[in-house]
């Protein structure tokens with residue numbers, strides 16, 4: 396777990412011109428691993444431009460290996476495009492596409508079978524936090540992925556409180572650290588052998604201003620960045636913050 400992980404999730408944003416512009420604007424720092432997850436259709440071009448500066452990720456893949464699943468992209472196709480990382484279980488997938496823990500587990504299995512690195516996204520709603528259920532909710536989401544956590548050669552968890560996504564209202568570093576410690580505990584219970592190598596990322600309104608504070612804590616081993624990753628200068632600043 397020597398390198399911090401900084402992942403850009405473009406969601407349904409960006410275009411080919413942005414792909415070309417981004418590739419030449421990111422710093423390459425020895426102790427930071429940068430991953431860019433564009434919409435799948437841009438992954439191949441981004442991978443051609445990546446050199447050693449960043450890796451390419453996908454935001455999702457299908458839960459089946461192949462077959463009659465119109466509109467889906469398989470994990471093997473992701474690898475073919477040059478991706479080495481796949482986000483899975485993002486809260487927008489869970490809410491907009493009704494993906495439950497079983498669907499996330501099925502996708503995770505496909506991702507590991509294709510020898511790609513899953514980044515399993517977990518997080519609680521505002522109502523769950525306000526009613527004191529945040530830790531139980533997130534622990535349950537982590538534990539539901541025990542098979543994947545045990546089997547993956549490399550895997551990471553991204554803690555993204557739903558109330559902090561796209562709202563400009565990041566969790567405080569203290570809130571993030573408390574949850575990361577709870578996640579670490581859950582990992583040690585369900586995947587004791589793998590746990591020490593599993594990085595835990597924070598996501599939710601991360602920007603160039605709050606990144607240095609988050610990275611002051613060793614419990615935060617990376618970040619998953621939405622909106623701020625669409626501004627190349629700001630995203631480069633987050634990468635530099637991760638290096639310090």
Ligand code: 13P
Pocket residue numbers: 404485555559560561562563598599600601619620621622623
């Ligand atoms: P924002 O950084 O825009 O809050 O998005 C976070 C996120 O969902 C990344 O996956």
